[in-house]
Amino acid sequence: MTDINQQATAYDDNNIFAKMLNGDIPCHKIYEDDKTLAFMDIMPQAEGHVLVIPKQKAVDLSDLEPEFAAAVLMTSQKVMQAQRKVFEREGIIQMQLNGAQAGQTVFHYHVHLIPTSIHELGRHAAVMADQEQLAKLAQQLASAITV
Numbered sequence: 001m002t003d004i005n006q007q008a009t010a011y012d013d014n015n016i017f018a019k020m021l022n023g024d025i026p027c028h029k030i031y032e033d034d035k036t037l038a039f040m041d042i043m044p045q046a047e048g049h050v051l052v053i054p055k056q057k058a059v060d061l062s063d064l065e066p067e068f069a070a071a072v073l074m075t076s077q078k079v080m081q082a083q084r085k086v087f088e089r090e091g092i093i094q095m096q097l098n099g100a101q102a103g104q105t106v107f108h109y110h111v112h113l114i115p116t117s118i119h120e121l122g123r124h125a126a127v128m129a130d131q132e133q134l135a136k137l138a139q140q141l142a143s144a145i146t147v
Helices: 004-009 016-021 066-087 131-144
Strands: 029-032 036-040 050-054 093-095 111-114
Touching (some): 016 036, 036 066, 036 131, 066 131
């Protein structure tokens, strides 16, 4: 029998976020610094859905080093402020899933920042967004970030 804890903590260097960090595949970048990357979710649950990831190989919160955890939160604050400006709304869902049983589908730690109401939240990873619209939103959000 396979140990579920070993499966849950094994980092896959070929996951889509690792490929983004390595520059192997593009993303609609919002913000980047030495410890984090923020970009548009290509299968958003609402317009303006952004993901923030650390530049550390970590599957979930329990794997994340404190300085990277702090950096993710600081980047999340910047992105949320930009989302509030661009979408003219206060409410932003901040969601983070740990493990497949919780709904995590990419096994690289990440935070979802979704400018919507929990009552209007779309289905996770259900519909691919229009790439031109994502590029436009990424540019608007990136312009609204204050460093």
